[in-house]
Amino acid sequence: MTDNAARNHAGRWPDRLPQRIVSAAVLLLWLATPAAVWAQAARPDPLESVVQIRALIPADARTAATLGTEREGSGAVIDDSGLILTIGYLILEANEVSIAGVGPESVAADIVAYDHESGFGLLRAQRPLDVAPLALGDSAALRPRQPLLVVSRIGELDAGGVYVADRRVFAGYWEYMLEDAIFTTPPRADFGGAALIDQGGRLVGIGSLIVNDAGQDQRPIPGNMFVPIDQLKPIMGDLLANGRRSNPPRPWLGLSLEEHRGRVFVTRVTPDGPAAAAGIQADDLILGVGGAPVEGLADFYRKLWSLGDAGVAVPLDLLQGIETQEMSVRSGDRYRFLKLNPTY
Numbered sequence: 001m002t003d004n005a006a007r008n009h010a011g012r013w014p015d016r017l018p019q020r021i022v023s024a025a026v027l028l029l030w031l032a033t034p035a036a037v038w039a040q041a042a043r044p045d046p047l048e049s050v051v052q053i054r055a056l057i058p059a060d061a062r063t064a065a066t067l068g069t070e071r072e073g074s075g076a077v078i079d080d081s082g083l084i085l086t087i088g089y090l091i092l093e094a095n096e097v098s099i100a101g102v103g104p105e106s107v108a109a110d111i112v113a114y115d116h117e118s119g120f121g122l123l124r125a126q127r128p129l130d131v132a133p134l135a136l137g138d139s140a141a142l143r144p145r146q147p148l149l150v151v152s153r154i155g156e157l158d159a160g161g162v163y164v165a166d167r168r169v170f171a172g173y174w175e176y177m178l179e180d181a182i183f184t185t186p187p188r189a190d191f192g193g194a195a196l197i198d199q200g201g202r203l204v205g206i207g208s209l210i211v212n213d214a215g216q217d218q219r220p221i222p223g224n225m226f227v228p229i230d231q232l233k234p235i236m237g238d239l240l241a242n243g244r245r246s247n248p249p250r251p252w253l254g255l256s257l258e259e260h261r262g263r264v265f266v267t268r269v270t271p272d273g274p275a276a277a278a279g280i281q282a283d284d285l286i287l288g289v290g291g292a293p294v295e296g297l298a299d300f301y302r303k304l305w306s307l308g309d310a311g312v313a314v315p316l317d318l319l320q321g322i323e324t325q326e327m328s329v330r331s332g333d334r335y336r337f338l339k340l341n342p343t344y
Helices: 004-008 019-032 034-042 233-242 274-278 297-305
Strands: 050-056 070-077 083-087 096-100 107-114 120-125 147-154 156-172 176-185 195-197 203-215 221-228 255-260 263-269 285-289 313-320 323-330
Touching (some): 050 083, 070 203, 096 120, 156 221, 176 297
Antiparallel strands (some): 050 070, 083 120, 147 156, 147 195, 195 203, 255 263
16 A cells, blocks of 8 residues: 555755766666676566556545555566466455456466565466566665566556665554565656566565655655565465465554654544544544554554554553554454455
8 A cells, every 4th residue: 555645755865967868878887787688588578577466445445535446556476377466455355456467468367476575465367377477586685776677558568777876664654564675766756566676687675655865865866665575475375365464463553653752643544443433533643552652653653563463552651733643543454444355
């Protein structure tokens, strides 16, 4: 799940070089490296392994109002049976999914898994796809300034060069956090489910967001956030067997949050969610968890998730208007709240 405004706001590219020139230069560097030359000779073309995903979501789905009922993005074929890795919000609560870009006609696909902690989604085409799968790379090995390739297929196949701008924690407003997200630049508007490919032709990330602060050296620069492929490897068996990871779900409150100068504000409360039932409102300020002060979104999530599994009581210290409140919220299970198809 992502913020429509954040996803659509690409920000301002630095004045020193136009975005197209930077992208072309990085792509040429990627193609000129010995590893890329070896990959072209020894591996299938990675561009052919990226497909278009179209998903239809019922109007009464929990995420229909924020993410829409018709979603379109990309995915990467990762095995010979037609297993496709994408970003989970594209297929979240979908009741119909199809794949395009692998022949003259679209192919129906089944939802295999959704993992909120990483953000990944898995699909399987209902018939074998005549494409070679992408091998999984090593996202932990990526370093700043390293050139990479972004491949998407939203309508037409498109590929462009980027480089790693940063590796750091990403805390999303929707009770989501990655400890070691990949940030790339220049920004690409076709990021949803796009494949991030290294110089050996291996998949190292899946596109999630467009951001204004991909790099943070002297001034923020726009770019994209990718989910590292290493997040998939330890949970792949669980996802294929059960549709979700096997460990108990984290406590979920049903809040949309915003950080400003280290303070955490409530911007939206999910109707019928745990926080709404407890009386939390938009514009409340979260001061602490169980008396321990909160310093930013990442700190809040770590304190929240350290309390136990979904269902645990969460003691919050709030500022509501001009009054401080101590409030206990009985956390919920996000998987049970969502109208997943299939139900995991």
